[in-house]
Amino acid sequence: MLSTRKSITLVSALAIAAGGAGFMNANAQAPDAKAKLGIVDTRVVYEKFPKIKELQDQAQKEEERIHKLIERGNKEYQAAQKANKPKAELSALQKRLQGEINKELENYQKKFLAEQKEILDQFDNAVKAEAKNKNLETVLDKSTVLMGGLDITEGVVSRLAAATKPAASAKPTTTK
Numbered sequence: 001m002l003s004t005r006k007s008i009t010l011v012s013a014l015a016i017a018a019g020g021a022g023f024m025n026a027n028a029q030a031p032d033a034k035a036k037l038g039i040v041d042t043r044v045v046y047e048k049f050p051k052i053k054e055l056q057d058q059a060q061k062e063e064e065r066i067h068k069l070i071e072r073g074n075k076e077y078q079a080a081q082k083a084n085k086p087k088a089e090l091s092a093l094q095k096r097l098q099g100e101i102n103k104e105l106e107n108y109q110k111k112f113l114a115e116q117k118e119i120l121d122q123f124d125n126a127v128k129a130e131a132k133n134k135n136l137e138t139v140l141d142k143s144t145v146l147m148g149g150l151d152i153t154e155g156v157v158s159r160l161a162a163a164t165k166p167a168a169s170a171k172p173t174t175t176k
Contacts, residue, residue, distance in 0.1 A: 036136045036137040037137070037138050037145070037148060037150065038130070038134060038136035038138065038139040038140075038150050038151075038152045039141070039150065040140075040141060040142060041141075041143075041151070042141050042143075043143075044153050044157070045157055045160070048157045048160075049119075049157070049161075050164070051119050052119060055115055055119060058115070059112055062108045065104075066105055066108060069104055070101055073098075073100070073101060077090070077093060080093055122160060122164075123160065125159075127139055127152070127156055129159055130156050130159055133155070134152055136150065136152070
C-alpha cells in the first residue's frame with residue numbers, strides 16, 4: 001500500500017506527464033499555432049545571481065554559529081553532571097540551554113525565510129517582466145521542457161543584476 005505522500009507524488013508526476021503529453025500533442029496537431037512559451041534555466045540564474053550565493057554563505061555561517069552554541073550547551077550540561085548537581089538543577093539547566101538554542105534557531109529561520117522570500121520575489125518579478133517584454137503567456141523551468149520555447153534566461157539574469165545595482169549604490173556617502 002502506498003503512503004499518502006507517495007500517492008500524491010505519483011499523482012503529481014502522472015498529471016505533469018499527461019499535461020506534457022497533451023502539450024506535445026497540441027503542438028503536433030497544430031504546427032501553425034505559435035505557443036507563447038518561455039523557458040528559464042533556473043540553475044544558470046542561481047549561479048549568476050550573487051544574492052543567492054550571499055544567502056548560502058550567511059546560512060552556513062549561522063548554522064556553524066548555532067552548532068557551536070549547541071556544543072557549548074552540551075559541555076556546560078556535561079560539566080554540571082560531572083559536578084553531581086541535583087536533578088532539579090540539571091533539569092533547569094537543560095531547559096534554559098534548550099530555550100536559548102531554540103530562540104537562536106527560530107531567529108535564524110525567520111531571518112533566512114524572509115531573505116529567501118525576498119530573493120524569490122525578485123526572481124519572480126524578473127521572470128514576469130521578461131515574459132511581458134517578450135509577449136510570452138507561459139514560462140517554465142528549462143528542465144521541464146523537452147523542446148521548444150523561447151529561452152529568456154539571460155534576460156532574467158540581466159533584470160536581476162539591474163534590480164540589485166540601485167540597492168548596492170544606495171549606500172550613504174559622506175561629504176567633506
